[in-house]
Amino acid sequence: MQALYGQLVVGLINGSFYALLSLGLAVIFGMLNIINFAHGAFYMMGAFAAYFLLNWAGLGYWWALLLAPLMVGAVGVLVERTMLQWLTGLDHLYGLLLTFGLALVIQGVFQNEFGSSGLPYAIPAELRGAQNLGFMFLPNYRAWVIVFSLVVCLATWFVIERTKLGAYLRAATERPELVRAFGIDVPRMITLTYGFGVALAALAGVLAAPINQVRPLMGADFIIVVFAVVVIGGMGSIMGSIVTGFALGLIEGLTKYFYPEASSTVVFVIMAIVLLVKPNGLFGRTA
Amino acid sequence: MAEAANGALLTVAGLEAWYGESHILHGVDFHVRPGEVVTLLGRNGAGKTTTLKSVMGMIGKRSGSIRFDGAETIRLTSDRIARAGIALCPEERGIFASLDVKENLTLPPVVRPGGLSLDQIFELFPNLKERLGSQGTKLSGGEQQMLAIGRILRTGARLLMLDEPTEGLAPVIIQQIGRTIARLKQSGFTILLVEQNFRWASKVADRFYVMEHGRVVDGFASADLEANKQKLQDYLGV
Numbered sequence: 001m002q003a004l005y006g007q008l009v010v011g012l013i014n015g016s017f018y019a020l021l022s023l024g025l026a027v028i029f030g031m032l033n034i035i036n037f038a039h040g041a042f043y044m045m046g047a048f049a050a051y052f053l054l055n056w057a058g059l060g061y062w063w064a065l066l067l068a069p070l071m072v073g074a075v076g077v078l079v080e081r082t083m084l085q086w087l088t089g090l091d092h093l094y095g096l097l098l099t100f101g102l103a104l105v106i107q108g109v110f111q112n113e114f115g116s117s118g119l120p121y122a123i124p125a126e127l128r129g130a131q132n133l134g135f136m137f138l139p140n141y142r143a144w145v146i147v148f149s150l151v152v153c154l155a156t157w158f159v160i161e162r163t164k165l166g167a168y169l170r171a172a173t174e175r176p177e178l179v180r181a182f183g184i185d186v187p188r189m190i191t192l193t194y195g196f197g198v199a200l201a202a203l204a205g206v207l208a209a210p211i212n213q214v215r216p217l218m219g220a221d222f223i224i225v226v227f228a229v230v231v232i233g234g235m236g237s238i239m240g241s242i243v244t245g246f247a248l249g250l251i252e253g254l255t256k257y258f259y260p261e262a263s264s265t266v267v268f269v270i271m272a273i274v275l276l277v278k279p280n281g282l283f284g285r286t287a
Numbered sequence: 288m289a290e291a292a293n294g295a296l297l298t299v300a301g302l303e304a305w306y307g308e309s310h311i312l313h314g315v316d317f318h319v320r321p322g323e324v325v326t327l328l329g330r331n332g333a334g335k336t337t338t339l340k341s342v343m344g345m346i347g348k349r350s351g352s353i354r355f356d357g358a359e360t361i362r363l364t365s366d367r368i369a370r371a372g373i374a375l376c377p378e379e380r381g382i383f384a385s386l387d388v389k390e391n392l393t394l395p396p397v398v399r400p401g402g403l404s405l406d407q408i409f410e411l412f413p414n415l416k417e418r419l420g421s422q423g424t425k426l427s428g429g430e431q432q433m434l435a436i437g438r439i440l441r442t443g444a445r446l447l448m449l450d451e452p453t454e455g456l457a458p459v460i461i462q463q464i465g466r467t468i469a470r471l472k473q474s475g476f477t478i479l480l481v482e483q484n485f486r487w488a489s490k491v492a493d494r495f496y497v498m499e500h501g502r503v504v505d506g507f508a509s510a511d512l513e514a515n516k517q518k519l520q521d522y523l524g525v
Contacts, residue, residue: 183369
């Protein structure tokens with residue numbers, strides 16, 4: 001039974017990363033109509049930013065949690081301003097190819113500099129140790145990742161679904177030219193949205209650094225599953241990303257316990273079934 | 288069409304506009320004075336909607352001159368034109384499906400003082416108050432038109448541009464919109480209408496311009512409508 005609970009916690013941890021990453025992808029797709037294949041590279045850059053901050057500037061985990069998303073988010077803003085903005089109105093394929101190429105370049109540069117093996121990043125002193133829940137030991141850091149991710153996801157959902165800024169974002173997703181004609185600087189909003197989505201990926205990278213080590217290909221391994229999560233949740237659906245991210249993490253964990261051979265394919269089997277039954281995803285809006 | 292435009296709130300001169308390679312407007316000239324209701328008439332494809340969109344800065348490629356309140360706006364982006372005090376109610380209403388009625392109504396930011404309060408808008412369109420929590424696109428066509436007009440009244444824009452506000456609506460709703468325009472005129476709003484229904488427009492407009500093939504080809508005051516009726520019917524093919 002301990003093993004089952006252990007796998008459930010691992011599932012929730014993975015679910016946290018799935019949710020954070022797919023949330024960023026959903027925000028970017030909803031607003032820019034771009035399938036951001038560079039998302040895994042930005043996730044990796046978040047973890048590396050935390051590593052650099054610690055080893056080059058002496059700034060620890062808590063600073064990294066704040067600064068790494070800002071730094072990588074600024075890179076995202078630069079990418080949107082210099083490259084992605086020129087793809088407005090073109091087919092999805094252009095954005096997909098550009099961001100895919102960008103991911104390869106970024107990962108290649110990091111691999112060239114740091115090799116393929118993982119760099120260690122320690123759990124902050126405040127979050128070491130574990131809690132005895134009676135039926136299992138729950139590591140403090142893992143509990144923190146789950147709770148913090150959930151809070152960030154729900155806060156993002158709240159901003160998008162319940163605030164004025166979110167109303168601008170949702171409206172601009174439908175008719176950007178009309179929202180601009182109401183006096184909103186839509187191009188700036190698009191840039192900042194992309195930066196925010198990228199910052200979410202970087203935040204997930206910082207959270208992952210003490211668990212998964214810091215590796216140039218840490219995002220490449222992850223991003224395919226995250227895209228499956230986005231498809232299952234419904235492209236562009238905020239709540240879909242959050243719920244599906246956590247749920248699929250849990251399902252993966254359960255599969256690891258009951259039928260480990262299928263644990264790496266279960267997400268894709270679910271994706272195939274969802275696409276057959278509900279092509280717009282579980283939370284996707286019909287056109 | 289080169290009438291004296293002294294004191295005009297909006298003066299459009301030699302306006303040309305393109306959709307991609309298609310040349311749509313070929314030198315449009317007209318003006319709107321403060322407090323006037325001016326209607327652009329013309330057949331489908333004459334360039335009326337493109338003219339409104341060009342004034343609003345929503346057409347990428349345009350040239351000529353558009354002066355609003357004395358300032359040239361031809362090179363401004365649409366968000367800056369909106370902030371200068373022009374608002375557009377588009378032909379297809381532009382109600383956002385992902386927003387409820389209240390969010391749709393309060394979406395355009397207030398760009399300057401002088402706009403209507405929500406209570407004043409509900410006084411004009413009582414239906415909206417009862418449907419505040421509904422999804423915007425779940426409203427009837429008439430209610431959606433009220434919402435589309437209501438939301439630009441909040442902004443404080445001095446020039447309201449309404450593109451075919453009566454299209455596809457029941458007669459009772461058309462009358463209500465006519466009364467609303469009359470009240471807005473009384474309150475000092477300046478209104479530029481695009482309308483196919485010139486009989487309805489004759490009751491609310493002070494002046495008319497007729498457009499053909501991307502140009503303004505004629506213009507007259509409302510008082511002269513009867514004298515120009517045959518000519519107008521020829522223009523509009525009715």
